[in-house]
Amino acid sequence: MKNTSMSLLLALLSSASLGLTGGCIVESPEPAGYVSAEINVPSDPPPLLVETIPDSPGDGFFWVAGTWAWHGHWVWESGRWQRPPTPGAVWHPHRFENRNGTRVFIRGGWH
Numbered sequence: 771m772k773n774t775s776m777s778l779l780l781a782l783l784s785s786a787s788l789g790l791t792g793g794c795i796v797e798s799p800e801p802a803g804y805v806s807a808e809i810n811v812p813s814d815p816p817p818l819l820v821e822t823i824p825d826s827p828g829d830g831f832f833w834v835a836g837t838w839a840w841h842g843h844w845v846w847e848s849g850r851w852q853r854p855p856t857p858g859a860v861w862h863p864h865r866f867e868n869r870n871g872t873r874v875f876i877r878g879g880w881h
Contacts, residue, residue, distance in 0.1 A: 807877040811840050814873060815866060821849045830854075837864050840875040855880050 815838035823833055836849035847864075854861070864878040 809840050809875045809877075811866075811873045811875045813844075815840075815844050815875075819846055823849065824851075827851050832861055834861055835863065837878075839864055839877070 818838070819836060821836045826833070830853050831851040832854060834850050834852050837847055838844045839847045852861075859880040862878045862881055865876045867874045867876065
């Protein structure tokens with residue numbers, strides 16, 4: 771089969787499968803909120819800010835503490851209550867390491 775015929779066949783099959791799954795939500799293999807990235811940064815983050823933890827909105831919520839994150843510059847990400855994206859998921863906070871003089875920001879997330 772020629773490449774154009776194969777491409778057309780694959781496009782038709784994809785369209786047909788979309789009709790069968792219309793309205794369905796397909797989850798990615800990684801749970802929502804899962805992030806893993808290491809970024810070299812020019813400076814240590816500022817000191818942590820003090821936050822007051824509000825009452826939990828209900829059972830099954832986990833407090834994710836506020837912290838500094840690197841977004842081209844240091845940005846404070848306020849603490850928040852979250853439900854783990856999947857049963858058994860564990861929150862790993864952002865962290866910062868000094869590797870032989872190189873500062874590294876390691877993004878946290880649910881694992």
